[in-house]
Amino acid sequence: MSDQRQILVGETDDGSELRLPVVELLTGRGFVTGKSGSGKSNTASVIAEELLEAGFPLLIVDTDGEYYGLKEEYEMLHAGADEECDIQIGPEHAEQMASLALEENVPIILDVSGYLDEDVADELLRKIARQLFVKEKKMKKPFLLVVEEVHEYIPEGGGVGETGNLLIKISKRGRKHGLGILGISQRPADVKKDFITQANWLVWHRLTWDNDTKVVGRIIDTEYSELVSELNDGQAFVQTDWTEVDVRKVQFRRKRTFDAGATPGLDDFERPELKSVSDALVGDLENISERKEREQDRINELENELEKKEKRIETLEDELESARDVSSAAKQMADALTGKETVQAQLGGGSDEELRRLHDEIVDLEDERDELRAELEERDERIETLETTLESRTETVERLREENERLLDRVRELEETESEPETTTTESDDEIVHAGGDAIEFGFTSIREELEKRDEATSDGDRDRTTRDDTERTGFERNAVERNKAESNAAERNKTEPNAAEPNEAERDERATTASEGPSFEALFEGDWIDERLETAAGQSQCTAATGRRALAVLARDGPLETAVLAERVDRSTVAVQSLLSELRTEGVLDRPTERTYTLSDDVRGELTAAARVD
Numbered sequence: 297m298s299d300q301r302q303i304l305v306g307e308t309d310d311g312s313e314l315r316l317p318v319v320e321l322l323t324g325r326g327f328v329t330g331k332s333g334s335g336k337s338n339t340a341s342v343i344a345e346e347l348l349e350a351g352f353p354l355l356i357v358d359t360d361g362e363y364y365g366l367k368e369e370y371e372m373l374h375a376g377a378d379e380e381c382d383i384q385i386g387p388e389h390a391e392q393m394a395s396l397a398l399e400e401n402v403p404i405i406l407d408v409s410g411y412l413d414e415d416v417a418d419e420l421l422r423k424i425a426r427q428l429f430v431k432e433k434k435m436k437k438p439f440l441l442v443v444e445e446v447h448e449y450i451p452e453g454g455g456v457g458e459t460g461n462l463l464i465k466i467s468k469r470g471r472k473h474g475l476g477i478l479g480i481s482q483r484p485a486d487v488k489k490d491f492i493t494q495a496n497w498l499v500w501h502r503l504t505w506d507n508d509t510k511v512v513g514r515i516i517d518t519e520y521s522e523l524v525s526e527l528n529d530g531q532a533f534v535q536t537d538w539t540e541v542d543v544r545k546v547q548f549r550r551k552r553t554f555d556a557g558a559t560p561g562l563d564d565f566e567r568p569e570l571k572s573v574s575d576a577l578v579g580d581l582e583n584i585s586e587r588k589e590r591e592q593d594r595i596n597e598l599e600n601e602l603e604k605k606e607k608r609i610e611t612l613e614d615e616l617e618s619a620r621d622v623s624s625a626a627k628q629m630a631d632a633l634t635g636k637e638t639v640q641a642q643l644g645g646g647s648d649e650e651l652r653r654l655h656d657e658i659v660d661l662e663d664e665r666d667e668l669r670a671e672l673e674e675r676d677e678r679i680e681t682l683e684t685t686l687e688s689r690t691e692t693v694e695r696l697r698e699e700n701e702r703l704l705d706r707v708r709e710l711e712e713t714e715s716e717p718e719t720t721t722t723e724s725d726d727e728i729v730h731a732g733g734d735a736i737e738f739g740f741t742s743i744r745e746e747l748e749k750r751d752e753a754t755s756d757g758d759r760d761r762t763t764r765d766d767t768e769r770t771g772f773e774r775n776a777v778e779r780n781k782a783e784s785n786a787a788e789r790n791k792t793e794p795n796a797a798e799p800n801e802a803e804r805d806e807r808a809t810t811a812s813e814g815p816s817f818e819a820l821f822e823g824d825w826i827d828e829r830l831e832t833a834a835g836q837s838q839c840t841a842a843t844g845r846r847a848l849a850v851l852a853r854d855g856p857l858e859t860a861v862l863a864e865r866v867d868r869s870t871v872a873v874q875s876l877l878s879e880l881r882t883e884g885v886l887d888r889p890t891e892r893t894y895t896l897s898d899d900v901r902g903e904l905t906a907a908a909r910v911d
Contacts, residue, residue, distance in 0.1 A: 303346035305339070306530075306548040314546050316343075316497070320538055322352060322438035325467045325494050326478040327446075327487075330501020331508075335530040337362060339499055340442060340480055341551040345369075347440065353403045354440040355393075355428070357421055359448070361409040365554030375581075376407030377417075383581045386416065388711065390423030392581060398431050398439060421449075422459040423712070429466055432473040439475055441466065446479035447486040456488065467494050484511040498535045499546075502527040516543055598700055605693045612689065616682045619675055626672040630665055817849035825903055826885070833879035838872040844880065847873065848896070851886070852904065856895035 302315035321343060330336035340356075341363065347354055348370045356363050364374050373396065374382045375389075385393065396402040406424065411417035428441060443449065443463065450460040466477050479495075481487050485507035492498070492515060500516070503509050504525045513521035516535060520543070524533060534546045821830070822845070830848075834841040843866055850865045851857060857865070863873040877894050880886045887897045896904075 301350065303343070303350060304549075305342050305346060306546045309545040309547075314534065314544070316536075317538065318347070318350060318352065319438060320497065320536075321347065321476065321478075322354075322440045323471050323474050323476040324496045325471065325476065325491075326497045326499075327484075327492055327495040328478065328480045328499040328501070329482065329484045329487075329503070329508075330499075330532065331482050331503055331505075333529065334482075334501035334503075334527070335532070335548060336480055336482065336499070336501050337444075338530065338551050338555075339501070339532065339548045340444075340478065341366065341553065342548055343478070344442065345551055345553060348372075348403055352438070352440075353397055353401045354442060355397050355404045355406060355424070356442040357444055358405055358407045359409055359445040361407050362556045363405050363444075364407070365556040366403075366405065368553045370403065370553075372403040372405055374405045374407060376405075377410035377412075378407065381407055381410070385420070385581060387419045387423050389581055390420065391427050393424050394427035394431055398428065398435055398437055418449075418457070418459050422462055425459070425462050425466065428475060429462070429470065429473070432470070432475040436474045440478060441470075441475065442478045442480070444480045445482075446491070447481045447483055450479075450488040450491050452486055452488050460488075464488070464491060467491055484508050496537045500524055500533040500535070501531070502529075595704070602693070602696060602700065605689070605696070609686065609689055609693060612682060612686045616679065616686060619679045619682065623672060623675050623679065626668050626675070629668055630672070817852050818845050820852065820904055820907060821845045821848045826900075829880070829883040829885055833876060833883050833885070836879045837875035839868060839876040843868060843873075844876055847876065848880075848885070848900075851894065851896055856889055856893050858892050859894065860892075862894070 301318045303318060303321075304313055304315050306314045308314050328336050328339055344354060344356060344363075344366060348366070356366075358364075358376075361376075361378070364380070366372055367374060374380075375385045375393065377384055393404060393406070397404050406421070408417040408421060411420075425441065428439070432439065446463070449463055450456055456464070463477065463479075466475055467479075470477060479487065479491060483505070484492065484503070485505070489511075492511070498515070500512055500520070502525065503512060509521040509524060512524045512533075513519075516533065520533060527533075528547075530548050530550070532546055532548065534544050535542060826848075827841075830841040830844045834844055839847075846866050847862055850862060854865075859874050859877060860870050862877070863870040866873065877886060881888060881894070884897055885900055886894045888894055
């Protein structure tokens with residue numbers, strides 16, 4: 297192994313230096329074990345220090361928050377859920393974290409000790425590990441994934457979940473792609489044996505439990521099952537498959553950086569000064585967090601609207617039941633009143649005065665009966681109206697619930713989809729737009745339909761206030777208006793002058809295309825000053841850069857415009873266009889003078905005005 301780069305980690309029992317080959321550490325399958333206090337975490341930190349010193353990045357899954365001491369000497373991104381971390385992240389940051397580690401060579405400490413919900417921490421590790429595996433298929437860059445307390449993910453006795461199966465997959469297939477893994481555990485008996493037996497380098501620190509020492513006897517030899525219990529702190533049996541000597545007794549050196557995992561004592565604890573990471577890295581990750589919060593807020597808003605609809609349905613059902621009860625009582629009264637002949641027959645003989653009184657009472661009852669019948673007819677009509685309304689509302693809510701479930705399922709699918717090399721970006725974009733765009737738009741429209749009716753007057757007023765005079769338009773807009781007027785005058789002359797040349801079919805198609813799409817306006821939004829911002833906005837939205845350029849052309853010609861109007865002009869869904877406009881606003885291309893209304897920013901107007909002057 298003399299032709300390979302090696303790192304010094306300690307010395308053997310005979311006093312010679314122990315050096316480990318870098319390529320085997322980065323791409324191989326390692327296992328470090330030992331009881332608490334025996335030195336296993338120190339060994340992992342020593343290996344991490346030497347790799348970082350040599351310029352090789354790695355990602356450490358820290359389950360106890362004890363590796364941040366590495367930042368005392370090395371610039372590492374400490375990510376997790378605690379405020380002490382450089383950035384608080386969630387599963388939505390997985391792809392960005394993998395890109396930072398592999399593409400930008402940023403060493404990362406993934407601190408999962410602060411997550412109150414274990415499922416969130418498990419999902420975060422699973423998604424990051426999957427992204428590392430997928431990206432390494434293409435990059436094939438030597439990289440080491442270190443996992444503390446590996447028995448929690450791949451237990452020997454219990455069931456192995458998705459995350460554990462993925463770690464086993466990396467241990468079996470990661471090497472050929474350049475992705476290595478180092479598992480650390482204080483209980484080898486609790487770690488799935490498939491993982492241990494596949495390791496090509498192992499470090500056995502002091503173990504005393506019978507079940508653990510038996511594992512040593514099965515993996516190395518029975519004589520070591522007793523010897524391993526006699527090791528001192530920092531001592532270990534090192535077993536590798538790249539040397540002729542199978543097992544060596546080694547004393548690992550102490551790590552240079554702050555020992556954040558040391559047992560607290562009576563001395564004052566003083567946190568060392570840690571190296572900070574680039575603000576740009578943290579800023580990019582914070583943008584992802586903010587975008588995730590906005591999406592979650594929108595989902596919560598949809599769920600609240602759905603709950604209101606369901607309560608309204610319950611109220612209508614109660615009204616319908618009450619109306620039915622009244623209708624039944626009214627029918628019973630009407631049936632009783634219609635039996636007046638029977639009542640008179642039962643009266644028998646009596647004085648004329650008594651008969652007249654009874655007759656008058658019956659007449660009054662008949663009048664009441666007629667009134668009740670009329671009221672009953674009104675109630676029946678009301679019941680029919682309520683039943684129709686209830687049926688319509690029920691169908692609307694069912695559609696809304698189905699579309700909302702489809703949206704949530706789609707979001708989860710997109711987050712967990714593996715970006716295989718053969719999958720093209722174009723196919724993914726189309727799938728998102730066509731599968732999700734319309735569904736989202738339906739949900740927004742059905743939920744806000746009633747609210748938007750009340751806001752219609754205000755919106756009309758806002759649009760009137762945002763209308764600009766020709767005198768306020770920039771140079772390029774006045775030129776466009778003059779061209780349009782010239783075309784209109786030419787059309788009038790064709791009507792009034794019979795001898796004027798009639799345009800042929802190709803000319804008519806060309807004029808129609810010019811009038812509808814405005815290619816001259818789209819040409820204004822081409823060049824280095826706008827292309828990068830368009831591409832960035834398109835990459836973060838549901839629209840392409842071409843759609844963005846078309847939308848800017850429409851705004852240059854007709855703006856300011858509301859989102860719904862602009863979506864119709866560019867023939868895309870309102871939600872897709874809204875996502876594009878929000879990103880263009882973030883890029884400084886657009887301003888929003890009023891709610892749901894967008895216009896070109898002053899910066900872009902300046903660019904276009906300058907271009908118009910040059911022309």
